Amino acid sequence: MxxxxxxxxxxxxxxxxxxxxxxxxxxxxxxxxxxxxxxxxxxxxxxxxxxxxxxxxxxxxxxxxxxxxxxxxxxxxxxxxxxxxxxxxxxxxxxxxxxxxxxxxxxxxxxxxxxxxxxxxxxxFVKQPDYLAIPIQNFYQLNNPCADIYIRIKKQGGDQFVKRINADEEMDKGIVKKYESMNLTELYVKKENFSHLMNQILNQSIKRIVEAHRAGENILEVSSDSFEISQNFIEQLGVTPGTIKMAKTSIKSMMKTVSANSKLSSILKEILQNESSYSYKRSYLVSLFAFQIMPELGWGRGDQLQQNLEKITFVSFFHDAYLRDDKLVRIMSAEELEAADLTGAEKTLILEHANRASTLVQGIPQCPAGIDVIIRQHHGSANGIGFPSTLTSSISPMAVVFIVLEDFSDRILRSVYNKEKVSIAETLSKLEEKYKLPSFKKVIELLKNLLVK
Incomplete structure (x- = not known):
């Protein structure tokens, strides 16, 4: 100073x-x-x-x-x-x-x-509060933090910050989960230590992803953790070399898991039973089904097909980047938005999130070409605002694929979360009633060929 x-x-x-x-x-x-x-x-x-x-x-x-x-x-x-x-x-x-x-x-x-x-x-920096909040999921893959970690206790005379984890002390996901079970959503660090700790979290998270794939163990868990950490970092820090590296590593991890030679039924069971967020599960399922049906769309083979698969995974990762609460992620229509008990700011965020996410990826170097357009149109609106009452075939063909796959994945997840019996045939039948245009129906037909025997 x-x-x-x-x-x-x-x-x-x-x-x-x-x-x-x-x-x-x-x-x-x-x-x-x-x-x-x-x-x-x-x-x-x-x-x-x-x-x-x-x-x-x-x-x-x-x-x-x-x-x-x-x-x-x-x-x-x-x-x-x-x-x-x-x-x-x-x-x-x-x-x-x-x-x-x-x-x-x-x-x-x-x-x-x-x-x-x-x-x-x-x-x-001077105007920041003395203690800065970090989403608790960011600590899932952190060992031996480089700074003291605090929890916040709200009191009438003002917030009190109590040290719970010492710098260089052993910690793991189990310890973090213990604090989550106490309904804590954030942990705190002194502002002068914030950037050092965030860099440590980034570096250790990337290292954990690489190690998990190398060892072939806990890949899905580490992949889902890195998804949450990446999204939190992008929201908190914006587009930086560190957050870009973390995001791309997470995307590669997702691509590796969905393209593995495991049986589709086994992968589905594993992801649905995983403790990851609704957002991650839906993004993962969209990528998983895309990898299964896109080779049948006639959009190329070899490198061209691989580029398209990479695009859809990038879109799955970034399309809801600004919706960090699962209750917002689950809003899929204008009717659901109208009925939801949300603040005005939350409703505005939902209406604009596709356009905002599209703008976000435009600032990320070496992203697959055209993903900003697909993200902007992933609810069917050409300008990325709101939920259109009528879908048209004038949007990107890959946006069409994404819309159908996200709707299908969302319906499957809702059944699981509501503890209802999952009926693939019934779900596909509802999609057929909803989507009448040939380009949409083709995607549904490919899903039916894949899943209904």
Whole structure:
């Protein structure tokens, strides 16, 4: 944290400047109203900036040029200190600037920001709360955290943060699940440790995915965990090299599992029994069924087919990136949205999430071409807003495939979550009633050939 020196005979004024600089910009100050003491301190210590009045009067009412005296000390000691003079000064040496003697505190602070080259990021950091929240799922694959981990306890006098896991202490998913069972959705870290811990989570999560595939163990569990972590990171940090790497690693993991040579019935059973989120299960099922039927669509073989399969997996991963709550993910129509008990902001997010996710992937380098269009149209709307009352064949052919597969996967999952008997034939029959256009019916027919014997 930067520390400056303020010399002012009006302690109320210097205190106000110091307080504003600390609260708004994270700049610490040493204040002094005694000229001789100020001289001693400035000879002993080099400060990046000195704020001083231009002149004072001593006990015998003589004018003392405080600013020029301080500049002499800086010159004599070869210091690189800068000086902000409140008042007038006209000397030919020293690195100084001037402001009116009675300049407003806000104006003085803005000038300090310019002189010290305080960045926007530094200011934002200062304004952050002392403890920052991290979604609890992000800790699933973390061992030996590099920082202390806290829980928040809400109290009338203000939130209290209690340390629960020490830095470098052993932790695993079981410990995290224990806190989840206490209805905790977030854990906390001191803001100065936030970026270090987030980088550690990213690196360890990527490492766990690679290790799971190499060992052939717990692949689905690790893949589902990495899906949640990736989505949380993108929401919290945006598109960065780290979040992109994590997302692409998670997508590759999903592609490997859905393209494995296991029986379809075995994979379905495993994913439906997995403890992962509704969002992950549905995205996984869409990719799984896509890998089964897309070779029959006549959209190419070999590398071209592989590129299309990669596209659909990317779309499955990113299409609901802004819907981080399963209750929002499960809204699939305008009627369901109207009936849902949601806030205005949540309803707006659902209506706009396809367009927002489409814009998000446009900022990710080396994404498969055209996935932004498919994501924008994944509810049938050409502009990515809302749920259209009538579907048309004018949207992307791959968006058509995605719409049918997501609807089918969603109906299967709802039956499982509602503890109802899953009837593939009945589900496909309902899809046939809903989708009348030939392009949609072709996808349903391929599902029927795959699943109904």
């Amino acid at each position: 930067k520390k400056i020196f303020i010399f002012h005979t009006n302690t109320t004024a210097s205190g106000a400047i110091a307080n504003l600089l600390k609260v708004q910009y994270g700049v610490e100050s040493i204040c002094d109203d005694d000229f001789d003491n100020a001289l001693r301190q400035l000879k002993a210590w080099e400060f990046p900036l000195i704020i001083t009045v231009d002149k004072i009067k001593d006990e015998e009412d003589r004018v003392v040029e405080s600013a020029s005296n301080f500049l002499n000390i800086i010159t004599d000691n070869s210091y690189e200190s800068k000086v902000l003079v409140l008042g007038e000064l006209d000397v030919s040496f020293g690195n100084y600037s001037t402001m009116k003697f009675d300049a407003d505190c806000d104006d003085i602070c803005r000038e300090v920001v310019k002189i010290l080259n305080i960045t926007k990021e530094e200011i934002e």
